[in-house]
Amino acid sequence: xxxxQLLLILGVVAAALLVVxxxxxxxxxxLKRIFALIxxxxxxxxxxxxxxxxxxxxxxxxxxxxDLLLYVFIIASLLFSVATVRAKxxxxxxxxxxxxxxxxxxxxxxEAQADDPTHKDKDEDDTSSKRDxx
Amino acid sequence: MSGMTxxxxxxxxALAPPDATRLANADAWVVIPLxxxxxxxxxxxxxxxxxxxxxxxxxxxxxxxGGVIARAAGxxxxxxxxxxxxxAALQTGFEYALERGAKYVVTFDADxxxxxxxxxxxxxxxxxxxxxxxxxxxxxxxxxxxxxxxxIVLKTAVAVTNLTTRTRLTDAHNGLRVIRNDALRHVxxxxxxxxxxxxxxxxxxxxxxxxxxxxxxxxxTDYSKAKGQSLLNSVNILIDLIIR
Numbered sequence: 001x002x003x004x005q006l007l008l009i010l011g012v013v014a015a016a017l018l019v020v021x022x023x024x025x026x027x028x029x030x031l032k033r034i035f036a037l038i039x040x041x042x043x044x045x046x047x048x049x050x051x052x053x054x055x056x057x058x059x060x061x062x063x064x065x066x067d068l069l070l071y072v073f074i075i076a077s078l079l080f081s082v083a084t085v086r087a088k089x090x091x092x093x094x095x096x097x098x099x100x101x102x103x104x105x106x107x108x109x110x111e112a113q114a115d116d117p118t119h120k121d122k123d124e125d126d127t128s129s130k131r132d133x134x
Numbered sequence: 135m136s137g138m139t140x141x142x143x144x145x146x147x148a149l150a151p152p153d154a155t156r157l158a159n160a161d162a163w164v165v166i167p168l169x170x171x172x173x174x175x176x177x178x179x180x181x182x183x184x185x186x187x188x189x190x191x192x193x194x195x196x197x198x199x200g201g202v203i204a205r206a207a208g209x210x211x212x213x214x215x216x217x218x219x220x221x222a223a224l225q226t227g228f229e230y231a232l233e234r235g236a237k238y239v240v241t242f243d244a245d246x247x248x249x250x251x252x253x254x255x256x257x258x259x260x261x262x263x264x265x266x267x268x269x270x271x272x273x274x275x276x277x278x279x280x281x282x283x284x285x286i287v288l289k290t291a292v293a294v295t296n297l298t299t300r301t302r303l304t305d306a307h308n309g310l311r312v313i314r315n316d317a318l319r320h321v322x323x324x325x326x327x328x329x330x331x332x333x334x335x336x337x338x339x340x341x342x343x344x345x346x347x348x349x350x351x352x353x354x355t356d357y358s359k360a361k362g363q364s365l366l367n368s369v370n371i372l373i374d375l376i377i378r
Binding site: 092093095096099100102103104106107111 | 192211215222226230324
């Protein structure tokens with residue numbers, strides 16, 4: 001095994017570990033972890049047996065293993081981008097719901113305070129027996 | 135209202151309507167999305183209050199203190215903790231108004247482009263003709279004069295909207311609308327930014343409730359023209375609608 005191969009394997013294993021530990025989600029999480037594992041194993045195999053990649057590529061009619069890798073990588077990249085954009089859109093929607101909730105709660109609160117005739121000034125001495133914090 | 139001779143009776147009549155309208159519109163709420171319009175929002179609200187007792191401004195994270203001015207002018211205020219966009223502000227306003235028992239909600243711009251007169255007539259028309267929705271339109275008559283480019287963009291927006299909804303409107307992105315509570319309950323705007331104009335028409339058209347278009351005049355003052363929705367934004371709107 002060359003030094004380069006060793007470094008690549010270490011890199012793949014590290015990336016797989018990161019993915020397995022820090023990816024959010026529930027059901028999709030299991031799937032993502034399985035894929036990460038499969039990918040890690042395939043990557044290690046491809047690094048140890050570079051000719052294997054070339055053999056697979058030629059099976060598909062592509063010249064070199066590196067080319068196959070590139071194509072697969074491009075597609076994976078595009079899928080990732082789309083998934084990320086959609087995830088951000090969902091996340092933004094949740095933030096909006098949250099911000100709206102806060103705004104409406106605050107409005108209700110300040111209107112309730114304005115309506116309550118015994119509650120004139122927040123800084124007033126808090127000993128009044130009529131004070132009603134409903 | 136021009137050409138009226140000021141007889142005693144006319145003068146008395148001129149004094150009476152504001153209060154009567156205000157009372158008649160006790161079940162109506164004006165919803166104004168507010169983002170950095172401190173300069174004119176005071177005037178806008180002062181112009182509405184004689185005819186509409188219930189005005190709520192949704193302060194969408196303004197940084198110019200417009201919210202305080204609006205409250206001082208007599209409007210209710212709901213403040214978004216962060217800037218979300220005009221669509222989000224409208225949705226917040228809808229929920230606020232429905233919570234307070236609104237029967238009619240009037241969406242009204244904060245920059246002084248809309249006329250209170252038009253809002254009044256549209257609400258009255260909704261009551262008279264039992265309409266669930268009244269859309270304001272700049273293109274039913276010739277009073278409004280948008281620029282040439284703007285005209286093209288607006289007409290394109292109309293064409294796209296008409297293709298995707300069952301409605302046949304002449305002005306798809308007019309901020310002046312009257313929506314009755316039964317129709318409003320079916321509206322849940324998810325488009326936070328400017329694509330809400332089309333989204334609201336789509337959702338309202340699904341209710342199949344009676345609607346009408348009413349001619350309105352939009353005042354392109356120097357102030358509002360300087361701030362107006364840039365034409366580039368139209369690109370954003372189109373894309374927002376496609377990539378939901």
